[in-house]
Amino acid sequence: MLVPEISLTPQTVDRFISRFGEDKIAVLHSKLSIGERYDQWNKIKKGQAKIVIGARSAIFAPIDNLGLIVIDEEHDSSYKSETTPKYNAKEVATYIAKQNNICLVLGSATPDIETYYKAQKQEVELLELKHRANNSSLPDVEIVDLREEMLSGNKSMISKKLYNEIEKNIQNKKQTILFLNRRGFSTFVMCRDCGYTVKCKNCDITLTYHSNTNKLKCHYCGYETNAVTICPECKSHNIRYFGTGTQKLEAEINKMFPNARTIRMDVDTVNRKNSHEEILNKFKNDSIDILIGTQMVVKGHHFPNVTLVGVIAADGSLNIDDFRANEKTFQILTQVAGRAGRGESRGKVIIQTYNPDNFSIECSKKQDYNLFYETEIKLRKQLKYPPFCDIITIGVSATNEETTIKVIKKLHNYLKQRIKTENIGVLLYSPLPAPIDKIKNKYRWRMIIKCKFGEDIIEFINNMLEEYNKYEIPKKEDARINIALNPANMN
Secondary structure, X not given: OEOOOHHHHHHHHHHHHHHHOHHHEEEEXXXXXXXXXXXXXXXXXXXXXXXXXXXXXXXXXXXXOOOEEEEEOOOOHHHEOOOOOOOEHHHHHHHHHHHHOOEEEEEOOOOOHHHHHHHHOOOOOOOOOOOOHHHOOOOEEEEEEHHHHHHOOOOOOOOHHHHHHHHHHHHOOOEEEEEOOOOOOEOEEEEOOXXXXXXXXXXXXXXXXXXXXXXXXXXXXOOEEEOOOOOOOOOOOOEEEEOOOHHHHHHHHHHHOOOOOEEEEOOOOOOOOOHHHHHHHHHHOOOOOXXXXXXXXXXXXXXXXXXXXXXXXXXXXXXXXXXXXXXXXHHHHHHHHOOOOOOOOOOEEEEEEOOOOOHHHHHHHHOOHHHHHHHHHHHHHHHOOOOOOEEEEEEEEEOOHHHHHXXXXXXXXXXXXXXXXXXXXXXXXXXEEEEEEEEOOEEEEEEEEEEOOOHHHHHHHHHHHHHHHHHOOOOOOOOEEEEEEOOOOOO
């Protein structure tokens, strides 16, 4: 049994223990100590555990006589590892299931577009649950146009509508979840005189301010430095902190509702052992009124007393350089909306956005996956995106920018010639800087190939790389080539 987040393992384990007993359950994930992981691994290897629950790496558990694989929230991008060794747990699971002739169950309220397309083509069997558990009603969803809030003079991150609903919820002794997929206090720091923004010295990304430590941090490489009060460029004192993260949201909520019991769940608050469980247990036991969190709070959690969910900024995932932007937006909004009204009381969801007319947000309001799918699949077909083709990204990174550009242009020309000579049916695009063109002191460029992935493409790419690495890249250059098939994100 695979789950997308480590934070989901405790409640999943509890459910399985209640049905099958503790002795038959093993748990595998990266937050276990080496000793704990060894004990769990041995328990599985000796056949004592009949059920293994964990995050993506649990797919490699040494299970004999495997009979069933279940992947919960199969649409989640966390099943694909973006670090070495790179693998997609769904693909590994599919291979294992075929090799062992066993059933693979992919579960989601918002399936991956490619998965649902296969179901429509009857390549996989589609089973649908038409009603929520306990026959509870879907929550009422309301869209708040933040442009109108600004025009009315409300510059707070909490709209008047959401404020009133939170207040009502507290009075009724019901719980609230507030979702904001950005951690920290302020997302960037800028000088209002010269426009200088404080960036990471290792990455082409602005530093995020964390108020609890008074530090500026990079969420890509971990670099941190002291908060600034004077502009490093023009020495002006007109430094301002912009943007909103979960820390700032927490501070504002505490000011607005001083008597409410509030807790925050993000990477910064769950870095201790068992901190996931502690936070979730507090909320589950009704000792917390308002849970503020990132995507950790979105998926799979069951809190019967939650009757209100507020989405602070629905636009974040729309503004990314990724063909899946609409899909990711719909999925995350629909998933977080699903946390409301799971008990006896009907739920309400308030989605705050500057783009109320975007079709993914409109479909989220209606909680209509089929409508979203039909709209999105037409766009994918017109633009030749998966599932109608495969995308291969070929990236080059190096500590020297000139080296990066030189290598990827040579590689592009080499590929272009090979494709022409061998008449390979692919579409090759010109190289461009990656959306984040520097991470961990590595300059990054990439090019994209659109094709139908198969054995011929695998052979072509392998032969190309072997020959290119052998003859075209001087040993003194530290350039590294990375290849990804249908990457989970396009950054």
